[in-house]
Amino acid sequence: MKKRSIPWRKGDVLNDPKGEGGLGFRNFQLFNMALVAKQGWRLITEPNALWARLMKGLYYPNGDFLTARKGSTSSWIWSSLWESRKALDLGTIRVIGSGEDTWFHKDPWVHPIQGHTISSLLDPPSRVRDWMCQDGKRWNMNLIHRHCSPEEADVISRIQIGPNGAPDKWVWKFNSTGSFSVRTAYHGFRNHLKEVNQPMPNDLNLPADDDKWKWLWSLNLPPKIRFFMWRCIRNALATKLNLFRRKCSPNTTCQLCNGEEESPIHCLFLCSHAEATWRTLFPSNVVPQNISQWIFSLREEGNGEVCRQKIFCLWNIWKARNEFVFKGVVPSPTRTSIFAFREAAEPHLTPFSSSTFNQPREIPSLSCPPPFHPQQRIYCDGSFDVATQEAAFGVVITNSDGQIWDGKAGRIICSSPIEAEARAILDEKTIKR
Template identity: 30%
Template sequence: MCESKLLGGLGFRHLHLFNLAMLAKQLWRIWSYPEKLLSRVLKARYFPRSDVFSASLGTRPSFTWRSVMAAQSLFRKGCRWRVGTGEHIRAWDDPWLPRPRSFKPITPAPVVPANLFVADLVTPDGLDWDVVRVRELFWPEDSEVILGLPLSRTREPDLLVWHYSKNGRFSVRSAYHLACLLDDRPGSSSLGEHESSWWRKVWQSKIPNKIKVFVWRACLNALPTSANLHRRIQGFQAGCPLCCAEKEDVMHVLALCPFARQAWGLSSFRSSSLGLDSQELSLFFCFCWALWWCRNRKLMEGECVNPAQVSPFASHYLAAFLTQSAGAATRCASPIPSRWQAPPSPFIKLNFDGATPGDGEMAESIAVREAVNLALRKGWRSVVFEGDCATLILKLQSPMKDCSFTGTIVADVLNLASVFSSCRFSLVKRSANAVAHFFAKCAVDFVEGDHIVPPAAVPLLQLDSMME
């Protein structure tokens, strides 16, 4: 029951591990809000000259502190530093590389220089890595990771982040998953990729949740069939209520019973089909559930269902569910522009996009920073920046500090954008960002500069001009 859904469980929380995750949240709060009364009291009592990372249990600890310290190991294993200026991060002693699980360099620390800080690996202007020195001090496995880290152009301070969440902020959910990953209890299930892929298809199918649970129970032989009840209840009859067979198990209900055979024969499914797409698989699950529903109808109410009605019933049931789900999604969706539109006066609009074989959001973040710098160089005061990366636009629009991997660049963008009289960051669809997307995909071939328009981009520009 406590195993992940991808491992054949139901995803219920293991109480001990979940409790550790909840306690780790208190450590995160103590670190993040040192001015709070609880943080000041605990620091004065248990770690007056250190922090929560190096704090110890101490003598005669209270129940509260003893409980919180039980999660210190979990807290340490999930936190790392995000490089800002690098002035407070020790290159070999502190966790700062985005590479689980130690987050520290694997290169042995040199004798000289001692106590090296990350700031010592940056050029004097603080804008780029000192590539020569990084490659001299670190093995290639470390140097490539280090050189791929973004550096702040506005001297953002170093920030402690939670590695196992996308936004860099602590969450009980991610801490619980980390605790499960680190848990080495005997008996933990370990399924192959094939089994995990099957369970992923089950839980991601667009069917009602009760049918997903039915499929899960059927796969684990956990349905209350007569055979299963006979093993648990002394004297219980194991016969099938539909055909009066001596033994009714899951396979009998869904495939071997004469009623099921007739229903399958009248359906659109064929035994020769070796693969089903997602829609057919959803209908298959609904059909199996419909067989179980007919069986219960006969058992509980004594009503016999015609086998020819099973397939239409399953199809109509699934269609009604999908229609209702699509309606709910449509009501919740917000309109996003799908065509480029000219900005209102006196605004200047800059569309941006980024393309890279690696982290797409990182490329988009660098692109919007370059767009802001371009607007500043041109002296524009009222600017609209449009992009098609939803996660990046949400970060730029959010009032909360971004602690993610790209948060350093997001902070640079917001700091630079504060100079404008008026500035907006807007999300558009890819079709409304076609020209910027074209430039991003072909950027490797553009060597003329930012003032030359390649001939291949002219048709896209003409199409956008017609939308003004």
């Protein structure tokens, strides 16, 4: 039986472009409509093609594609083409040349007006050419003012008439060249639906500024880190609180501290492990009220190095939490802070480096963050095996430049990982003396 994944965000959010807070996935229904609409566009612009003449003879012998009826015995191909006409109506407009091939009241040629058509009742139907002066170079404004509304007359007066004898032609308004393309059709349909549908309430206080989203995706970070930040902003992390809301967890209690509700803020900032990690690297760090605002506030910081370190600190806190939940590895704030600083300092971690993602990565040499003040610093860590009650510890001393000055590693028998780290510090003090 295939397991179902948890949909953390709605498909509409994922289909939004990255610059608007989504992931840029294609909406397959709209994309398929754009593909079929391309064939409908060919029916309009290439009426003399063999297949177009065949369709005309079968389904609209006395009309055109844009006014044809579906019919009760239509084939699957014709039904698809007919449905695509709804999409074509959004972007198909008529450019006036001589005006002899365009109906004044039903063809979409009055561009700024909603629907691009004249709504005033006209009897009998007439061509656009009939509303021009005799020379065909100017509009007959007296006639237009008598039969059209003031708004329509004003719009028509500003429409440029083509050169003498130039034919009327169809153009696609979503493309600056006037040619139909699946890409512009897809985005045109999507933007239209976005305007028609009611916007969802912004319950996450997400920014409306596209530049902030572009900043996020342009960061010089591995794709997985940028995606993690997007999940933080979109509240798409698998915390106990979010799992409980989706009926995937019996409670909301944090598994690390067993005290408070595991919300994203608690998991990444307020939990005992997260709080100690932040205090190690950034003693003056302030706990934010909103993760999305905190992440986007990094954009305003002048020091890009500090910004990068904070992002990797956030990432390693989340990794340490997951290692504890899924593997039972007790996290260490010191180890987490060292990993965060080390990864942030790796120069080859760029989103465009093929060696970073396609080849096995070499384990970098150990480097520790320099102290914030000119003094020596002790780093220690320990791992504990519950079954054997055996622990392994490692401890190093760095100078004011962050260079390793001394260190020691060993195995001991103890009762907890905290005891292992405490004994490692005692041994390190012995080394220092």
